[in-house]
Amino acid sequence: MADEQKTNLRLDIGHVLFIDIVGYSKLLLKQQSELLRELNEIVSGTSEFREAESAGKLIRLPTGDGMALVFRTNPEAPAQCAVEIARALKSHPAIQLRMGIHSGPVNEIVDVNQRANIAGAGINMAQRVMDCGDAGHILLSKHVAEDLEQDDRWRPLLHDLGTCEVKHGVRVGVTNLYSDEVGNPQLPKKFQALQKRRSRVRWAKVGVALGDCRCLHLRFTQTDSLGTKRCRKKPRRPSFRKSERRKSQRLLHRGRAGPNPDQPRADR
Known part of the structure; x- marks a missing residue:
């Protein structure tokens, strides 16, 4: 059966x-x-x-x-x-x-x-x-x-x-x-939405890839004493005004401390 x-x-x-x-x-x-x-x-x-x-x-x-x-x-x-x-x-x-x-x-x-x-x-x-x-x-x-x-x-x-x-x-x-x-002939709405999602994902991947490339560039351009790749800030040069001000302060400090005994006097 x-x-x-x-x-x-x-x-x-x-x-x-x-x-x-x-x-x-x-x-x-x-x-x-x-x-x-x-x-x-x-x-x-x-x-x-x-x-x-x-x-x-x-x-x-x-x-x-x-x-x-x-x-x-x-x-x-x-x-x-x-x-x-x-x-x-x-x-x-x-x-x-x-x-x-x-x-x-x-x-x-x-x-x-x-x-x-x-x-x-x-x-x-x-x-x-x-x-x-x-x-x-x-x-x-x-x-x-x-x-x-x-x-x-x-x-x-x-x-x-x-x-x-x-x-x-x-x-x-x-x-x-x-x-x-x-x-x-128009593209159905479901396929239009699918294209938009794929486009967003594609650009997100591009952004991640660009971020990774930037990090690699920074890592290979700067090193420390141990050879480790690091990002360091470049020291800034003092401006002209600041250097002149510091020089004036040093001269003023010497005048308050009195004459230097090793320096010859004009009346001798």
């Missing part, structure tokens, strides 16, 4: 498009319902959505302020769907979306309503990638970007952003998908 269960286990890979409505929680309930209705119409009107759904290769997962689409067709399906959605949004300026794409393991589950649903690391990572972006961004995980850049159609649209720290301190490689027509 155990061997039979093991043979039935399989690893399913889903190509996930995670969609989020920016500023959704700040809207009134009526506005939220209206935006979700418009978004559902836009998404279901894309060719990738219709083809995958008609083939039984698509699972929709509502998320409250958006949705997750899991394609089981090909790795470029979520990216193509995201591009179609971005084009359609030009006639719906009130809807501000950010989207994240990742391919990873997923598994079907049965929810509390006894309906088929889906979960897994592939969906979670797609959401983490999306969280790195702002309104208008279409962000891809490094894994997906490496697959798409093998196609000349996608390569000009892919712009590497580096790594971003997400939930639980996990760092993921992120790529920004944009062109003159779709996407957001």
